[in-house]
Amino acid sequence: MVKVLGIETSCDETSAAVVKDGKILLSVVTLTSLDLHVAYGGVVPEIAARSHIESITPVIEQALEQAKCTWNDIDAIAVTYGAGLGGSLLVGVMTARTLAITKEKPLYAINHVEGHIYANFLTETPLADFVLPKKQPEFPMLGLIVSGGHSQLVLWRDHFDYKLLGQTHDDAIGEAFDKVAKILGLPYPGGPSVGKKALNGDPESFNFPKAKMPGKYDFSFSGVKTAVLRTAQTEIGEDHTFPSHKLAERLSEAQKANIAASFQRVATETVVDKTVLAFEEFKPKSVVIGGGVAASPELRKQLAERLPCSIDYTDMKLCTDNGAMVATLGCYKATLNQPAADPYSLIPNPNLSM
Numbered sequence: 001m002v003k004v005l006g007i008e009t010s011c012d013e014t015s016a017a018v019v020k021d022g023k024i025l026l027s028v029v030t031l032t033s034l035d036l037h038v039a040y041g042g043v044v045p046e047i048a049a050r051s052h053i054e055s056i057t058p059v060i061e062q063a064l065e066q067a068k069c070t071w072n073d074i075d076a077i078a079v080t081y082g083a084g085l086g087g088s089l090l091v092g093v094m095t096a097r098t099l100a101i102t103k104e105k106p107l108y109a110i111n112h113v114e115g116h117i118y119a120n121f122l123t124e125t126p127l128a129d130f131v132l133p134k135k136q137p138e139f140p141m142l143g144l145i146v147s148g149g150h151s152q153l154v155l156w157r158d159h160f161d162y163k164l165l166g167q168t169h170d171d172a173i174g175e176a177f178d179k180v181a182k183i184l185g186l187p188y189p190g191g192p193s194v195g196k197k198a199l200n201g202d203p204e205s206f207n208f209p210k211a212k213m214p215g216k217y218d219f220s221f222s223g224v225k226t227a228v229l230r231t232a233q234t235e236i237g238e239d240h241t242f243p244s245h246k247l248a249e250r251l252s253e254a255q256k257a258n259i260a261a262s263f264q265r266v267a268t269e270t271v272v273d274k275t276v277l278a279f280e281e282f283k284p285k286s287v288v289i290g291g292g293v294a295a296s297p298e299l300r301k302q303l304a305e306r307l308p309c310s311i312d313y314t315d316m317k318l319c320t321d322n323g324a325m326v327a328t329l330g331c332y333k334a335t336l337n338q339p340a341a342d343p344y345s346l347i348p349n350p351n352l353s354m
Helices: 034-040 045-066 086-102 112-121 173-184 190-198 222-235 253-282 297-306 323-335
Strands: 003-008 013-020 024-032 076-082 107-111 141-146 151-158 161-167 286-290
Touching: 003 045, 003 086, 003 323, 013 045, 013 323, 024 045, 024 323, 045 086, 076 086, 076 112, 076 323, 086 107, 107 112, 107 323, 112 141, 112 151, 112 286, 112 323, 141 253, 151 253, 173 190, 173 222, 173 253, 190 253, 190 297, 222 253, 253 297, 286 297
Parallel strands: 003 076, 076 107, 141 286
Antiparallel strands: 003 013, 013 024, 141 151, 151 161
């Protein structure tokens, strides 16, 4: 039996959680600084880091209290050390290092992208308002990670034994949604706002292009984003020199809805196409989806229509960045004899890849 405290501060969420045995969620407390960033249309790194400094200690204390744990009950600490915003990561890493030293606990450094997949291994919780998978994924396992900063397709043969099949070569899918939302004058974050606007549009209005990549399982979203821009300019009778920030005031609500619906369809098809292709080639026992875009109804609909297996999604609250996914992966590192990090020397790696 192992209990791990997980700490996540890679972007604008300050989160801590306690997970038992890699499957039982005892607590998760998350504070977000999202409201502070909305006015800027994206996350401002300095604001995010300052918010983490204010929130990190009370969040950890609340997570321990919610789990009915003292420090004597905690067997290890896990912390996201990359990828993410440098200042945000630094707050979490330095806090975890200090706690590991003063509380004399082993410290495990967690790759944020891997962590998103491990949220799917949580199957039990005493907490109210959580709907978790009924069973853990089986290996071999195909994982699709889709969020504001990441778009990757990965094949796991076992814990810590995986192959990166493909990834985005430019924007992540969530980032593309944010940029399209800005063109259409929709609020940040872009995924939910584009999805909401798309409900009133025709997804077949525009046939935006899908990038043809040299890597079989790689993605690109820059082309479809540019196609949205050019389409919006054409719809109002202007050429490519018309500034993007003035488009929203000239587009009708119907035009915005049709562009949003068509973009959402094509962007989602881009990742679903590759996921289906990988499923057919590798025939995994499980398919799991991680990251904020995993909450997208359009993504879930397309996957359900095109994959011959069902996907058991984690709770919506665990799709976005959270300490539970970090603690869960930390449990497996602790129990499967993965090397612990040195609490005196661990440093953040903002550009960490899988």
